[in-house]
Amino acid sequence: MSDxxxxxxxxxxxxxxxxxxxxxxxxxxxxxxYYGSFHAVYDVNLAYGxxxxxxxxxxxxxxxxxxxxxxxxxNDLVASARVEGTVTYHGINIYDPKVDPIExxxxxxxxxxxxxxxxxxxxxxxxxxxxxTGMKLESSLDEHVEWCLRKAALWDEVKDKLKESAFxxxxxxxxxxxxxxAIATKPDVILMDEPCSALDPIATAAVEDLMVxxxxxxxxxxxxxxxxxxxxxxxxxxxxxxxxxxxxGNRTGLLVEFDKxxxxxSNPSDQRTEDYISGRFG
Ligand SMILES: Nc1ncnc2c1ncn2[C@@H]1O[C@H](COP(=O)(O)OP(=O)(O)OP(=O)(O)O)[C@@H](O)[C@H]1O
Ligand SMILES: [Mg+2]
Numbered sequence: 001m002s003d004x005x006x007x008x009x010x011x012x013x014x015x016x017x018x019x020x021x022x023x024x025x026x027x028x029x030x031x032x033x034y035y036g037s038f039h040a041v042y043d044v045n046l047a048y049g050x051x052x053x054x055x056x057x058x059x060x061x062x063x064x065x066x067x068x069x070x071x072x073x074x075n076d077l078v079a080s081a082r083v084e085g086t087v088t089y090h091g092i093n094i095y096d097p098k099v100d101p102i103e104x105x106x107x108x109x110x111x112x113x114x115x116x117x118x119x120x121x122x123x124x125x126x127x128x129x130x131x132x133t134g135m136k137l138e139s140s141l142d143e144h145v146e147w148c149l150r151k152a153a154l155w156d157e158v159k160d161k162l163k164e165s166a167f168x169x170x171x172x173x174x175x176x177x178x179x180x181x182a183i184a185t186k187p188d189v190i191l192m193d194e195p196c197s198a199l200d201p202i203a204t205a206a207v208e209d210l211m212v213x214x215x216x217x218x219x220x221x222x223x224x225x226x227x228x229x230x231x232x233x234x235x236x237x238x239x240x241x242x243x244x245x246x247x248x249g250n251r252t253g254l255l256v257e258f259d260k261x262x263x264x265x266s267n268p269s270d271q272r273t274e275d276y277i278s279g280r281f282g
Contacts (some may be wrong), residue, residue, distance in 0.1 A: 015229065020258075021049025021236065025189055025219045026071055026108070029094040030085035032047060032068050033075070040066050040244065042254045043085075046238055048189075053220045055230035055261065058240030058276070063253025067240075068191050072108035072223065073101040089189075106133060109187035113194040115174035117166035117181070122149075122158050123167050125177055129185040144184070152180035153210050174202025179210060183218070190214065193224040196229065208233050227277060237264040239273045 024047035033041040040279070041063040048054045048071075056064045066075065073094060074236055075081040086093045094104045096097075117125050126145045130137060137144050145162070149155040154176040166177055175195060192211075196204040211220055211233050224230050230237050238258040242251035257270045268274050 009180070019146070021047050021052060023050045024048055025050045025090060025105035026221070027088045028067070028071070028085065029088070031067065031070065031087065032084040033063065034080075034082045034084075035078070039252045042252045044255045046255060046258055048219060048221055049236065050219050051215055051217075052235040053215050053222060053233050055237045056221065056223045056240060057225070057227060057230050057237060057244065058253070058256075060225075061251055061253070062240040062242040064240055065193050066253065068110075068193055068223050071191055072105050072110060073187075074105070076101050076109060106185050107187055108189040108191060109182040109185065111175070111178050111182050111190060111192045111195050113197055115171055115178050115198065117169075117174050117177050118153060120166060121163045121167070122166050122177060123162040126180050126184045129181060135184055135185060148180040148184045149177075151183055151210075151214065152176045153206055153213075154180060160268040170203075172199045172206065175176055175199060175203065175207060176210065179207070179214075183214070187218070189219045189221065192220065194223055194225060197225065223242065227265075231265050235259045236262045237278060239264060239270075241272055241276070 016066055026048040028046045031041065031044040031140065032039065032062040035258050050128060056067065058064055070083055071087055075083065083095060087095060088107065089104070115176070120128065123145055126148045127141055128133070130141065130144060146155060149158060154173060157173060161168070166174060169177060174250060175198070179190075179195075196207050199207065208229060211222070214220060222234065236259065239256045240253050241256050242253045244251050257264065257273045259268070264273060265277055268277065
């Protein structure tokens with residue numbers, strides 16, 4: 001660690017949470033993430049509990065998406081990105097050279113900020129993953145597609161136009177289609193990066209209801225700028241912030257506090273969390 005980052009040591013309050021998830025599916029340990037020489041995320045330690053929704057909140061540029069993308073090796077696709085530390089999934093370090101990142105992404109799916117359906121039919125968007133991965137299905141492909149679309153609360157709206165282009169759907173419908181696509185390969189964990197930021201309040205409510213429903217079967221990790229959303233849907237919340245590097249002035253992201261969502265929003269232990277959730281900062 002360079003001296004330039006020394007002040008961050010004090011600031012990084014990765015404190016022990018008395019009731020941290022007992023059954024973490026994913027754990028980030030001493031996670032440092034760089035883009036080239038830029039230290040984007042400093043020393044994050046976080047455990048994501050099974051069948052829980054964990055929200056990651058904090059001001060723009062504090063590294064939420066960077067951390068999220070590290071949890072399924074999506075940052076591998078960014079040439080300059082480099083990860084130090086470990087991310088374990090059910091105890092296996094996903095950065096071990098023996099681990100296949102494509103396999104990681106099959107278990108840990110992702111839904112992006114902007115709905116990004118494939119230029120294919122509604123049906124094929126959902127069927128594509130199971131087909132290309134040669135997934136063994138317990139039911140027919142048609143039944144599986146229906147199951148996914150029902151889970152994503154979209155079936156009734158699309159059942160009569162499955163062969164139409166995904167682009168014919170509204171933004172909110174496209175996002176639910178992307179969720180249906182994400183669950184089609186039966187992942188264990190779903191990462192969501194501001195999944196509702198392009199949606200109106202009605203579509204947002206539908207996606208939030210969906211997240212709560214999906215929690216029964218999946219572990220969900222969501223990045224959101226919407227604090228009401230974090231408070232409404234998540235079980236635990238991680239608050240990140242960014243501090244300028246004394247030498248370069250670049251802002252390095254760090255985890256300030258991680259706790260039960262009710263605690264973060266009612267009785268946070270760190271002043272920076274208090275300031276952020278009360279709107280005094282960020
Ligand atoms: N591909 C990249 N190459 C270089 N730097 C990057 C890249 N992606 C992100 N960064 C930088 O890393 C830092 C963290 O970015 P990140 O996108 O993770 O923040 P964020 O918390 O998700 O912000 P927002 O809330 O605006 O989405 C920022 O300074 C950003 O400029
Ligand atoms: Mg982001």
